[in-house]
Amino acid sequence: RSKKETLSSTEIRRRCRVYAQKFVNIQREEFKRLGVLGDWENPYLTMTPDYEADIVREFGKVVESDGVYKAKKPVLWCPYDETALAEAEVEYADHTSPAIYVKFKINMRSLAAQQILGENVVDPYLIIWTTTPWTLAANQAICLHPKFDYQIVQVDRGKAFPQTWIIAKELVEPCVKKFDEVTDHKVLKTCKGADLKPLRYFSPFIYLPNLDTPSYPVVLGEHVTLEQGTGCVHTAPGHGREDYQVGMEYDLKVFAPVDSRGRFTTEIEILPDSLPGIEVHKGNDSIIAALKGNYALVKEEKIEHPYPHCWRCKKPVIFRATEQWFISMSGQNLREQAINAIETKVKWIPEWGKDRILGMMKNRPDWCISRQRSWGVPIVAFSCTSCGKLLYNKIIINHVAKQMETGGADIWFSKSANELLPEGTICTDCGGVAFNKENDILDVWFESGVSHAAVLERRPELAWPADLYLEGSDQHRGWFHSSLLASLSSGKGCAPYATVLTHGFTVDGAGKKMSKSSGNVVVPQEIIDKHGAEILRLWVAATDFRDDVRISNAILDQLVEAHRKIRNTCRFLISNLYDYHLEDMAGNPNFLEIDRWALHRLTEVKKKVLYAYEQFEFHTVFHTLNQFCSVDLSTFYLDIIKDRLYASSADSRERREAQTVLYHALSVITRLMAPILSFTAEEIWPFIPENKTASVHLASMDTIPADDGWKEQDTSTWDRLIQVRNEVNSHLEKARVAKQISSSLGASVAIHASSPLYEQLKQRESFLPTFFIVSHVDLISGETFKVEVTARPLETKCERCWVYTEEVGHNSTHPTLCQRCVDVVGGDAPPC
Missing domain, CATH: 1.10.730.20 (Isoleucyl-tRNA Synthetase; Domain 1)
Incomplete structure (x- = not known):
C-alpha cells in the first residue's frame, strides 16, 4: 500500500501491464505443453487497445439504454485495497465476530407510545441483536416485521429495577434463558409488528436522554426473520443493502462515518473521542465498552460464521455507503430479461447450474460497476467544474473509445479532460467549458463480460453468440453472470452463449481441499x-x-x-x-x-x-x-x-x-x-x-x-457365447494353477449344454477351438450346463501354431507342423 501511494497512476499501470504480460506468456506456454489448441500468436487480451476500446463502447451502449446511474449506496468495500467489490470478488471464510444483544430505550414522551405500551409501563426497551457492533455508530432505525407477533415482556432483574422489553414472540423464551440478568419475566401484551411502528427510541450511547436528545423511528421490513436474534433489527442504511432499501422507503439518512481505509471518522458525535481513526473491527471493543458503561449491553457472545473476505488481499470486507456507478437491474427490465434467458434460452450443464444462477439473478442488487483502482478501463464520464453536472452519453463515450483504439486506456490517465472530449463540448446546465475526468475504473467483471462483443464480433472466423462458455462453478456469480448482464444491458436482447458448462474444483484423493499446510497439493507441472x-x-x-x-x-x-x-x-x-x-x-x-x-x-x-x-x-x-x-x-x-x-x-x-x-x-x-x-x-x-x-x-x-x-440386430447369442467363454476360461485357469496344463492350447474342453445353447454351440463347432483358444472341443447334449477340462498328452504340439493335434508328423518335409501350417509354408513332400 505504501508503495502504491508514492506512484503515479501511469506508473502503476505500466508496472501492472508488465506483470500481466509476464503471466500471459507463462500461461501460453503451459497451455501449449498441454496440447490445447488456440490462436496463440493472436490471443484476445483485455489489456490490448482494441479490447479496451470495445469495453468502453459496450459501456456506451448500456448508457444509451438509460441503464447506468451514479448514487451513494452501501457496497462491499475492501478497506485494505480501498475499493468497492462485486459479489464475485469476495470469498467467504470462517470468521469470529462479537454477537451482542443491546437495549434501546423507548421514547415514552409521545402519546402513541403511551397508548401502545400503557402509561404505567416500566422502563421500556427494544432489544436488538447484531454481529457488527461497529455499525451501531450509524444506526438510524430499528426494523420489525409487520406480520410477526411481538411480546411486551416485564423482566425482573434480581436486585436491579424491573424493565419492559420488546422481543418477537417466538424468540422470547430462548432470549430470556440466555440473558444472565433476567431472573423472571411476565408477558404483558402481544401485538403485531405493524402496531409498534409509531414507537421511537433513543441511541444506546446516551445514558440519560433529555428533551433535546434526538430519537429514531421504528420501521417495518419483510427481510426480518425469526432464525436468530430478537426479531428487532438494528438498521444502518449506510452499512447494509437491506438496511439501505428500508432506508429509501422511510427516507432515512444514509450515514456511514467510515473512511476508505475502514476507520471511524469525526462525523461520530456521541461516541468516545478515541474512536475516530480506529479501524472498525478493532473499534468493536470500544463500542461494546461504551454500551456497558451506559448499561445498554444485555449479552455479549462470540460467533463463528462465514464472512466475506476480499479475493485479493484475503482480509475481511465491510459494507460502506459511497458514491458509485451502477447498472440498474430494473432498467429495461434487465432482471426479467436475464431470468427469461436463463430459464428458456440457455442449456446448462449440469442442469443444477440453471437453478444456481437463477437464484442469484432473482435476488441480486443493482450491479456496482465502479472500482477505485488505477489498473483497468476507466468509466468514461466527466463532471463540470462549475456546477458539478455529470456528462456522459454515447457520443462522448464513442469519441473517447475511438482514441483508445490506438492509444489504449492509458490515454485517460495521460490526457486532460478537454483533450479527450469532442471539440466544443459545453455543460448543458451552466454553459461551463471546463471538466474533470471520472476517477473510477470499470469492474473487471464488466471487462470480461463483454468478451462476446470484443472477441466474437471482431473476429470474422467466429460467430455470435458463442456455442459454449466453460468455467468453474464459482463463475455462476462471476463470468457467466456478468456476461449475461453485459449482453442484455447493451441491447443485445439475448444471452451471449447457447450453452454453459460448469466444472467442479480439484481436491485431493480423499476429497479434501488442497493446501500447502496439509501437504496434499499436486502440482500440474x-x-x-x-x-x-x-x-x-x-x-x-x-x-x-x-x-x-x-x-x-x-x-x-x-x-x-x-x-x-x-x-x-x-x-x-x-x-x-x-x-x-x-x-x-x-x-x-x-x-x-x-x-x-x-x-x-x-x-x-x-x-x-x-x-x-x-x-x-x-x-x-x-x-x-x-x-x-x-x-x-x-x-x-x-x-x-x-x-x-x-x-x-x-x-x-x-x-x-x-x-x-x-x-x-x-x-x-x-x-x-x-x-x-x-x-x-x-x-x-x-x-x-x-x-x-x-x-x-x-x-x-x-x-x-x-x-x-x-450393426447386428440381435446380439443375444453372442452375449451368451461370451458368458460360456468366460466360464471355460475360469476352468482353464484352475487347470493351469493345478499344473494340469501349461497353456490353454494344451487342453481339451468338454461342454455339456441343453437347448438352445447346445444348438448355438453346435452351429459353430468348427470355430469353438479357436474361440476358446484350446486344441479340441467336445460338445455333449445334456440338461445341466457343465465344463470339463483335460490335457491332451497323446497328441503332439505343432511348433508353428502350438495347437495339439494328431496331424503333426504326417509330412516328411515338415514333420513338426500340423497340416494347416504345412499348407501355409508349402509342403511338397508326401505324407510320412
Missing part, C-alpha cells in the same frame, strides 16, 4: 514432468467434472496403467497392419461371425463416444474407449484372432478379414481418442494405412468409418 502431458489430459477427461475432481498419485498411477493398455492395444493393431493396404480390404459379406461381432461393437462404441462428446460427458468417452481396448479387443477379440494373424497365410482371406477389422478399429479409435489423448492419437495417425489429412486433428469426426451395416 510435476505431473507433466513425471508422466507427460497426456496423463494430465487423461485425468481431466476420466473424471466426472460436474462434481469436485479428485487427484492423487494413486489415481494418476491408475490412469498411467489405463493409458498403457490403450497404447499397447493400438501398438498391436499397428504391428499387424504392416503389410495391409486399402485394396486388401474385405467386404462386409465376407466377414466371419466373430469379425462381424467386432465391427458391431466398434459401431456401438463410435455412437456412444460421439454422443458422449456432444453431451460433454468426457468421462464416458474415456471409460468406453478403455473398456473397448482393454476388454473387447485385448482380452477377447485380439486374443482369438492371433492364430489367424500369425499362423494363416499372409494373403489368405481369413487374415485379410482380420486385418480389415483391425484397420477399422485403429482408424476409429484414433479419431475418437484425439480430443483427449491428443499426443497419442497424433503419434498413431501416420501408421494408419489410408489416404488421410496431415494430422488427426484436421480430420472430421464425420469421416469416422463405422458403417451402420455392421
Whole structure:
C-alpha cells in the first residue's frame, strides 16, 4: 500500500501491464505443453487497445439504454485495497465476530407510545441483536416485521429495577434463558409488528436522554426473520443493502462515518473521542465498552460464521455507503430479461447450474460497476467544474473509445479532460467549458463480460453468440453472470452463449481441499514432468467434472496403467497392419461371425463416444474407449484372432478379414481418442494405412468409418457365447494353477449344454477351438450346463501354431507342423 501511494497512476499501470504480460506468456506456454489448441500468436487480451476500446463502447451502449446511474449506496468495500467489490470478488471464510444483544430505550414522551405500551409501563426497551457492533455508530432505525407477533415482556432483574422489553414472540423464551440478568419475566401484551411502528427510541450511547436528545423511528421490513436474534433489527442504511432499501422507503439518512481505509471518522458525535481513526473491527471493543458503561449491553457472545473476505488481499470486507456507478437491474427490465434467458434460452450443464444462477439473478442488487483502482478501463464520464453536472452519453463515450483504439486506456490517465472530449463540448446546465475526468475504473467483471462483443464480433472466423462458455462453478456469480448482464444491458436482447458448462474444483484423493499446510497439493507441472502431458489430459477427461475432481498419485498411477493398455492395444493393431493396404480390404459379406461381432461393437462404441462428446460427458468417452481396448479387443477379440494373424497365410482371406477389422478399429479409435489423448492419437495417425489429412486433428469426426451395416440386430447369442467363454476360461485357469496344463492350447474342453445353447454351440463347432483358444472341443447334449477340462498328452504340439493335434508328423518335409501350417509354408513332400 505504501508503495502504491508514492506512484503515479501511469506508473502503476505500466508496472501492472508488465506483470500481466509476464503471466500471459507463462500461461501460453503451459497451455501449449498441454496440447490445447488456440490462436496463440493472436490471443484476445483485455489489456490490448482494441479490447479496451470495445469495453468502453459496450459501456456506451448500456448508457444509451438509460441503464447506468451514479448514487451513494452501501457496497462491499475492501478497506485494505480501498475499493468497492462485486459479489464475485469476495470469498467467504470462517470468521469470529462479537454477537451482542443491546437495549434501546423507548421514547415514552409521545402519546402513541403511551397508548401502545400503557402509561404505567416500566422502563421500556427494544432489544436488538447484531454481529457488527461497529455499525451501531450509524444506526438510524430499528426494523420489525409487520406480520410477526411481538411480546411486551416485564423482566425482573434480581436486585436491579424491573424493565419492559420488546422481543418477537417466538424468540422470547430462548432470549430470556440466555440473558444472565433476567431472573423472571411476565408477558404483558402481544401485538403485531405493524402496531409498534409509531414507537421511537433513543441511541444506546446516551445514558440519560433529555428533551433535546434526538430519537429514531421504528420501521417495518419483510427481510426480518425469526432464525436468530430478537426479531428487532438494528438498521444502518449506510452499512447494509437491506438496511439501505428500508432506508429509501422511510427516507432515512444514509450515514456511514467510515473512511476508505475502514476507520471511524469525526462525523461520530456521541461516541468516545478515541474512536475516530480506529479501524472498525478493532473499534468493536470500544463500542461494546461504551454500551456497558451506559448499561445498554444485555449479552455479549462470540460467533463463528462465514464472512466475506476480499479475493485479493484475503482480509475481511465491510459494507460502506459511497458514491458509485451502477447498472440498474430494473432498467429495461434487465432482471426479467436475464431470468427469461436463463430459464428458456440457455442449456446448462449440469442442469443444477440453471437453478444456481437463477437464484442469484432473482435476488441480486443493482450491479456496482465502479472500482477505485488505477489498473483497468476507466468509466468514461466527466463532471463540470462549475456546477458539478455529470456528462456522459454515447457520443462522448464513442469519441473517447475511438482514441483508445490506438492509444489504449492509458490515454485517460495521460490526457486532460478537454483533450479527450469532442471539440466544443459545453455543460448543458451552466454553459461551463471546463471538466474533470471520472476517477473510477470499470469492474473487471464488466471487462470480461463483454468478451462476446470484443472477441466474437471482431473476429470474422467466429460467430455470435458463442456455442459454449466453460468455467468453474464459482463463475455462476462471476463470468457467466456478468456476461449475461453485459449482453442484455447493451441491447443485445439475448444471452451471449447457447450453452454453459460448469466444472467442479480439484481436491485431493480423499476429497479434501488442497493446501500447502496439509501437504496434499499436486502440482500440474510435476505431473507433466513425471508422466507427460497426456496423463494430465487423461485425468481431466476420466473424471466426472460436474462434481469436485479428485487427484492423487494413486489415481494418476491408475490412469498411467489405463493409458498403457490403450497404447499397447493400438501398438498391436499397428504391428499387424504392416503389410495391409486399402485394396486388401474385405467386404462386409465376407466377414466371419466373430469379425462381424467386432465391427458391431466398434459401431456401438463410435455412437456412444460421439454422443458422449456432444453431451460433454468426457468421462464416458474415456471409460468406453478403455473398456473397448482393454476388454473387447485385448482380452477377447485380439486374443482369438492371433492364430489367424500369425499362423494363416499372409494373403489368405481369413487374415485379410482380420486385418480389415483391425484397420477399422485403429482408424476409429484414433479419431475418437484425439480430443483427449491428443499426443497419442497424433503419434498413431501416420501408421494408419489410408489416404488421410496431415494430422488427426484436421480430420472430421464425420469421416469416422463405422458403417451402420455392421450393426447386428440381435446380439443375444453372442452375449451368451461370451458368458460360456468366460466360464471355460475360469476352468482353464484352475487347470493351469493345478499344473494340469501349461497353456490353454494344451487342453481339451468338454461342454455339456441343453437347448438352445447346445444348438448355438453346435452351429459353430468348427470355430469353438479357436474361440476358446484350446486344441479340441467336445460338445455333449445334456440338461445341466457343465465344463470339463483335460490335457491332451497323446497328441503332439505343432511348433508353428502350438495347437495339439494328431496331424503333426504326417509330412516328411515338415514333420513338426500340423497340416494347416504345412499348407501355409508349402509342403511338397508326401505324407510320412
